Amino acid sequence: MLHVVVVGGGPAGLVAATALAKGGVATTLIERAPGRARPCAGLATSRLVEALELPETLIGQRVEEAGVQAPSGRSAFVSLNQGEHYAFAIRREPLMALLRQRAEEAGVTMVTGTFLRFTHGEGDYPQLEYRDAQGELAAINAEVVVAADGAASRVAWAVGQARLPLAVAYQERFSAPADTPSVAAQAVFGRKVSADHYGYWLPQGDQVLAGVATEIKYGKRVWDGLAELKKRLGGSLEGAKALGREAFIYPIAVRPALTHDRVLFVGDAGGLTISATQDGLYHAVVSGRMAAETILAHQHLPVPEKLAEYGAAWAAAYAKLFAQHKKIESLFFHSDRRREALIDMAWDREAGRYAAESFLAKKPFAPPFQAAVRIKAKLTTQLIRYNMMNPKRLEGDTMVRQLPVASENYLELALKSRTGPLAPIAPAKAPDEPAPETTPDGPSLRQGVPGPTEP
Numbered sequence: 001m002l003h004v005v006v007v008g009g010g011p012a013g014l015v016a017a018t019a020l021a022k023g024g025v026a027t028t029l030i031e032r033a034p035g036r037a038r039p040c041a042g043l044a045t046s047r048l049v050e051a052l053e054l055p056e057t058l059i060g061q062r063v064e065e066a067g068v069q070a071p072s073g074r075s076a077f078v079s080l081n082q083g084e085h086y087a088f089a090i091r092r093e094p095l096m097a098l099l100r101q102r103a104e105e106a107g108v109t110m111v112t113g114t115f116l117r118f119t120h121g122e123g124d125y126p127q128l129e130y131r132d133a134q135g136e137l138a139a140i141n142a143e144v145v146v147a148a149d150g151a152a153s154r155v156a157w158a159v160g161q162a163r164l165p166l167a168v169a170y171q172e173r174f175s176a177p178a179d180t181p182s183v184a185a186q187a188v189f190g191r192k193v194s195a196d197h198y199g200y201w202l203p204q205g206d207q208v209l210a211g212v213a214t215e216i217k218y219g220k221r222v223w224d225g226l227a228e229l230k231k232r233l234g235g236s237l238e239g240a241k242a243l244g245r246e247a248f249i250y251p252i253a254v255r256p257a258l259t260h261d262r263v264l265f266v267g268d269a270g271g272l273t274i275s276a277t278q279d280g281l282y283h284a285v286v287s288g289r290m291a292a293e294t295i296l297a298h299q300h301l302p303v304p305e306k307l308a309e310y311g312a313a314w315a316a317a318y319a320k321l322f323a324q325h326k327k328i329e330s331l332f333f334h335s336d337r338r339r340e341a342l343i344d345m346a347w348d349r350e351a352g353r354y355a356a357e358s359f360l361a362k363k364p365f366a367p368p369f370q371a372a373v374r375i376k377a378k379l380t381t382q383l384i385r386y387n388m389m390n391p392k393r394l395e396g397d398t399m400v401r402q403l404p405v406a407s408e409n410y411l412e413l414a415l416k417s418r419t420g421p422l423a424p425i426a427p428a429k430a431p432d433e434p435a436p437e438t439t440p441d442g443p444s445l446r447q448g449v450p451g452p453t454e455p
């Protein structure tokens with residue numbers, strides 16, 4: 001019987017391992033820290049519910065609107081409630097517990113250990129060396145390996161693949177102020193918040209998250225960015241109690257090849273997060289499943305050429321969507337003038353609606369022909385206009401008057417319907433505790449990305 005080893009027990013690894021075991025393949029999953037949930041904002045859509053058949057109890061609070069705020073303070077909101085498609089905030093801990101339970105029930109052999117390197121195994125097959133829970137070196141043979149060990153994948157390093165370019169998201173948790181439930185997520189743009197991405201605000205049941213995302217090279221600036229974000233959120237955090245801070249890395253580019261010999265890269269290890277929206281959960285799940293399906297289809301002859309079909313299947317389904325988001329990033333994320341144009345585009349009813357639909361349904365932005373032509377023309381006009389605009393006008397009142405301005409208090413602004421709070425979780429850290437130098441299993445914000453040294 002084929003033996004597959006999955007390295008990493010995040011959503012991608014757990015879904016891949018469960019599908020493999022259910023398909024009758026002997027599957028071992030090596031995870032270095034089972035039971036520890038890494039930081040994640042948890043914004044998900046109904047596509048994740050379908051992909052995982054999530055129970056109602058995990059769906060929790062709906063996120064009804066997405067707001068984008070320009071450097072000048074103007075905001076535009078788009079609805080994230082489009083009939084069958086909707087968005088919600090999910091807590092990482094119960095999601096991971098459910099996926100682990102499913103993997104165990106499917107018959108996956110769960111090993112606590114840290115993958116270190118490949119050594120020569122029997123015949124042609126690799127042997128994985130890892131450090132077990134007691135700190136001892138151990139080894140296991142595998143005919144096929146699924147690399148699901150996250151953005152700083154050690155498996156990728158071990159097979160000589162280049163390190164992925166990374167961004168870091170640094171976020172603070174607050175208790176949601178009483179009586180002011182929010183169901184609007186916000187992306188706050190401006191070079192003072194983030195040089196190349198944005199700050200964000202997300203309700204999560206009885207908590208709210210305020211965070212800053214930026215490429216790792218600007219990582220040291222996140223402290224100032226977060227302070228600026230809080231200023232820009234106005235009264236939104238009034239009365240909210242700080243619960244803790246957390247940070248983690250995410251990839252900002254897809255790996256050039258999603259397979260290497262008999263190794264298949266899934267989720268963040270494959271670079272499969274849409275960095276413009278930090279949309280990684282869904283893509284971790286679907287890539288994990290696609291990799292498992294490819295292995296199952298070729299379980300009697302799992303040769304590299306056949307396993308490479310996984311990369312082709314992923315590209316056919318999602319490469320266009322990822323490419324569009326990269327284009328959006330390069331068009332809008334790197335100058336305040338262009339960020340202003342982005343808000344005008346979000347304000348455009350049709351453009352906003354189709355963009356929301358693309359995010360919700362995980363499909364490329366594809367308005368009908370006439371709308372596409374009009375949107376393109378408007379985009380070109382706005383980009384030229386903001387490019388030529390006098391800098392004084394960019395920051396002055398004139399801009400603010402051109403479009404309706406959202407209430408400063410987004411908690412008040414948003415919130416009409418909610419489906420009740422999620423179960424409370426224990427606070428991550430004591431209030432006002434200083435930010436950690438190192439994150440649970442991510443990089444130190446000051447030190448940069450962890451190198452491929454033995455953990």
Ligand SMILES: Cc1cc2nc3c(=O)[nH]c(=O)nc-3n(C[C@H](O)[C@H](O)[C@H](O)COP(=O)(O)OP(=O)(O)OC[C@H]3O[C@@H](n4cnc5c(N)ncnc54)[C@H](O)[C@@H]3O)c2cc1C
Nearest residue numbers: 008010011012032041042043115149150169267268280281
């Ligand atoms: C702050 C932040 C906020 C985010 N918010 C959202 C959001 O709102 N919505 C969304 O969809 N996505 C979000 N994402 C992205 C999302 O969290 C990831 O894309 C997703 O978790 C990727 O899943 P994964 O299984 O590929 O990797 P991970 O979840 O990173 O799992 C990798 C696993 O591998 C294990 N591992 C690593 N190295 C080894 C080793 N050497 N040996 C054994 N085990 C190892 C780790 O312990 C970990 O459990 C966010 C990301 C960040 C950083």
